Amino acid sequence: xxxxxxxxxxxxxxxxxxxxxxxxxxxxxxxxxxxxxxxxxxxxxxxxxxxxxxxxxxxxxxxxxxxxxxxxxxxxxxxxxxxxxxxxxxxxxxxxxxxxxxxxxxxxxxxxxxxxxxxxxxxxxxxxxxxxxxxxxxxxxxxxxxxxxxxxxxxxxxxxxxxxxxxxxxxxxxxxxxxxxxxxxxxxxxxxxxxxxxxxxxxxxxxxxxxxxxxxxxxxxxxxxxxxxxxxxxxxxxxxxxxxxxxxxxxxxxxxxxxxxxxxxxxxxxxxxxxxxxxxxxxxxxxxxxxxxxxxxxxxxxxxxxxxxxx
Numbered sequence: 001x002x003x004x005x006x007x008x009x010x011x012x013x014x015x016x017x018x019x020x021x022x023x024x025x026x027x028x029x030x031x032x033x034x035x036x037x038x039x040x041x042x043x044x045x046x047x048x049x050x051x052x053x054x055x056x057x058x059x060x061x062x063x064x065x066x067x068x069x070x071x072x073x074x075x076x077x078x079x080x081x082x083x084x085x086x087x088x089x090x091x092x093x094x095x096x097x098x099x100x101x102x103x104x105x106x107x108x109x110x111x112x113x114x115x116x117x118x119x120x121x122x123x124x125x126x127x128x129x130x131x132x133x134x135x136x137x138x139x140x141x142x143x144x145x146x147x148x149x150x151x152x153x154x155x156x157x158x159x160x161x162x163x164x165x166x167x168x169x170x171x172x173x174x175x176x177x178x179x180x181x182x183x184x185x186x187x188x189x190x191x192x193x194x195x196x197x198x199x200x201x202x203x204x205x206x207x208x209x210x211x212x213x214x215x216x217x218x219x220x221x222x223x224x225x226x227x228x229x230x231x232x233x234x235x236x237x238x239x240x241x242x243x244x245x246x247x248x249x250x251x252x253x254x255x256x257x258x259x260x261x262x263x264x265x266x267x268x269x270x271x272x273x274x275x276x277x278x279x280x281x282x283x284x285x286x287x288x289x290x291x292x293x294x295x296x297x298x299x300x301x302x303x304x305x306x307x308x309x310x311x
Contacts, residue, residue: 003045003073003102004155007184007213007275015269016276017297018075018186018215019288021046021067023057029066036070038284042292045073047104047186047278051082054114061091065098075157076100078134079108084124085133089142092134096152104157104186105130105177113235128180131158135181158182162199162216163190164236171202174212184213186278189230191239191260193267200271209273216268217278218261220287223253258287262294269295 006016019042022035039046048067050060064074076095078088092103107127111119125133133143140151158177162170174185185208190196196216203209221227224247231239243260250256265277281288292298 001044002155003075004183006044007155012275015274015295015297016045016213016215017043017279017292018045018047018276019043019279019281021048021063021074022284023049023052023055024063025057032063032066033070036067036072039281039288040070040072042289042297043072043279044276045075045102047075047077050077050079050106050108051114052077052109054081054109054111054116054119056114056116061095061100064095064100068098068100073102074100075102075104077104077106078130079106080123080125080127080130081108081111082119082122084122085143088125088130089133089137092137092154093148093152096154101153102155102157103134104159104184105134105182106159109235127158128176131156131177131180131182138181155183156181157184157186157212159186159188160199161188161190161236163188163192163195163238167195167198168202170199171206171208174203174208175206178208178212182212184215184275187214187216189217189219189237189280191227191237191243191264193264196268197271200273204272213275214271214273215276215278216271216274217280218265218268218291219280220261220283220291221257222283223257224248226282227257254283258290261287262291265291265295 019039024032048060048064051057060076064076067074078091105127111117111121134154134156136143137148138151138154141148160174224244227239227244230237247253247256268274268277
């Protein structure tokens, strides 16, 4: 089933799993295929990133096309930082030509987060405006009013951060994106389950759900060093010190960090409006498959291959 079918079904029969596809720099299509083969058995779709953390990588559209040829459904991330409204519309329309219709809209990290901080910021549109742009295109025109025929059958998503202040405004921000046309929201990594719970409850009260499906993000990391890096260096992520110390003092940091991720995933899936999880895998080992197994989620796809058809 496609992502839109899974996330809009009135009676979901299982949680959806999406994952972040690793950024691609070199290695040709063989590198893309290797990543796809590792992810394919466990996920319904993969997010193809758009210069994440303000670092240049192979283009989102090019990688998304390759991923689709390999039998995985790509979710095309489109960020506002690097491109004006002409360029983002071109990305969306170009990807749709290749059957890529799931789009996740975001403002994007500032250039100071990356390795080329002198790069000029664009931000012609913000996140809600980009969502609205995609919705206009799905309605059969570009922003200018010029016809786009046939209209791409876009499934539009956005992002939100339940763990960053102002906490009480986050659900209201999410509602603006839903009103602009978002039908799923992938949530930033949140190591404070009480904040995720509060966000989901407020989102339900504000009408964000069931209009849009929530997909909280769970990160798979190797140990305390990665947790400390996220806590101190990644804007919008706050990790309790007792969680970091729990992993740091454990006999096996990899196992302890996995147990934290499993606990967070179980908590996330129990929240109102949540239809699945989004996984950011920094380990690239067996942990992704183990997490799906421990959550009772089935293997959903065969290993990917060129021009493969997902099962």
